[in-house]
Amino acid sequence: MKRMLVVAGALLLSVGAGIAQQDVANQTQTTMKATGRALGAVLSPMVKGEKPYDQAAVTTALGQLEETAKKLPTMFPESIKGVKIEGDYSASPKIWEDKAGFAAKIENYAKAVTEAKAKIKDLDSLKANVPAIGKECSACHETFRLKI
Template structure:
């Protein structure tokens, strides 16, 4: 009886750990979706003239991108290798098999975000500089993101 209880407890702990890892995958995807809205829905939309230039919205978009850059390492924690959510995209095992390469992409992305943020003051400077960020998204996705 005592033993059965113990086994149940250990199993519950195991399940708890798995769902905590699965939560990281969900957080990762939510953060990437927010990143997509910040770039596509705000910055690129303004640069293309689909939305009027709005400095407060630009600042909020850069805050999201900065947050993404900061959170990226933890969102790809070792314990999440191979885990998926039923979603359009998933992560390539290369994220964990080529950690140095992945870390280099995070560093390049962070640099592009902070440099671009410092340059964007108005519509013209947004138009001239927003491409530098999109380039980094694409460079990382090309190798490390899979279409599920």
């Protein structure tokens, strides 16, 4: 009887850990999608002249990018390595294999966001600073994101 309880308890713990890992992976994906929307649906269309400049929308979008920059160092714990998520992209194992390289990419992204946030006050400054953020996103994605 004791053995059965121990086995059942171990199974429950492993299922619970799996659910927790999936939750972390889903939260990471949600944050990254929100970041993508901030850059791709708000800031980039303004830069391209597809949407009118809107300082309130810019401020909100930059806030999302800044929030992501703060969360990134803890968004990819070892426990979610290999956890499957829905969508077209997944975290590359290189995140965990090259922790120093990943940390450097996060630092570059955070720096670009911080600098842009301090400088963007109008359309011209938006056009001058958003490309640097996009460049840092792309640089990280090239190495640390996989197309599924």
